[in-house]
Amino acid sequence: MAVGRIIKALSGFYYVQSKEGIYACKGRGVFRNKKITPLVGDFVEFDIRNEDEGYIMKVKERSNELVRPPIANIDQVCIVNAAVSPDFSPLLLDRFLVLVESKHIQPLIFITKMDLVPSQEVDRLKEYQAIYKNLGYEVKLLSSKEPEWITEIMPYFKDKVSVFAGQSGVGKSSLLNLLDPDLYLETAEISKSLGRGKHTTRHVELLAIGEGLVADTPGFSVLEFSDLEAEDLGVCFPEIRTQMQDCKFRGCLHDKEPKCAVKEAVANGSIAAFRYNHYLRFLEEIKSRKPRY
Ligand SMILES: Nc1nc2c(ncn2[C@@H]2O[C@H](COP(=O)(O)OP(=O)(O)OP(=O)(O)O)[C@@H](O)[C@H]2O)c(=O)[nH]1
Ligand SMILES: [Mg+2]
Ligand SMILES: [Zn+2]
Incomplete structure (x- = not known):
């Protein structure tokens, strides 16, 4: 079994770079049933079939x-x-x-x-x-x-x-x-x-x-927060992250809650209003997201 890294995905092939060279690989059949989709950047184990083709047998655990x-x-x-x-x-x-x-x-x-x-x-x-x-x-x-x-x-x-x-x-x-x-x-x-x-x-x-x-990478036009929860949004804004420990209520979403340190920081200008408005907009989007099953 050879090891390598996927450097390109195109037309159903994963191009795996290894010390033996670059191989155009297909994913193993069982990947589909197991819902495993190899990604560019993945470290994989693969079977060499001929001088430039192979089969990906295993996708190693990802750091992100x-x-x-x-x-x-x-x-x-x-x-x-x-x-x-x-x-x-x-x-x-x-x-x-x-x-x-x-x-x-x-x-x-x-x-x-x-x-x-x-x-x-x-x-x-x-x-x-x-x-x-x-x-x-x-x-x-x-x-x-x-x-x-x-x-x-x-x-x-x-x-x-x-x-x-x-x-x-x-x-x-x-x-x-x-x-x-x-x-x-x-x-x-x-x-x-x-x-x-x-x-x-x-x-x-x-x-x-x-x-x-x-x-x-290709550009795209939609960008959704499909796996982000409302309570995890604040920490994605560095300036909210540093203020939020002073909010009165645990789990404060910095929206309608009283005694919110984030809203105070917006009011006194230490948090830019446009950033806070984007926060509220994303919060709304996450809250109104259709549940996924
Ligand atoms: N004047 C100028 N034009 C630029 C600059 N960067 C890119 N362009 C032009 O903008 C257009 C789009 O550039 P691309 O590099 O194809 O953009 P991309 O982000 O790769 O787009 P996708 O591959 O569709 O996601 C081309 O006509 C470029 O020549 C720049 O710094 N100055
Ligand atoms: Mg491009
Ligand atoms: Zn708050």
């Missing part, structure tokens, strides 16, 4: 996994946002942050296409950068058209498995092409009429970048 994008055993998620085209959306950024925080994975924030931002709007993005930095997040305002960013962000990938996540068209593949021009990843213009990307990247793939592995 994301559903969107589908990937396992990662160290950090680079949440890629565009400054413009599509316009920067703090709401979408917060959605990604909550999803990543809920899995206890380190997020890193990239805001691309700064070269397209009119000079009078640069300050607005810098304000957001300052707000998120204050929360403890690393935030880079950059451009894939300016190669000097390579030296600035390359060190973040050293010895780590990172994932690029973000809406379609924000520039995930472009940024990876900047980091390694030999990749030639496909990128595409934003459709002008729809203002969104065309989902150019169609599969998840781990690529060797610098001294680490980075996954390019």
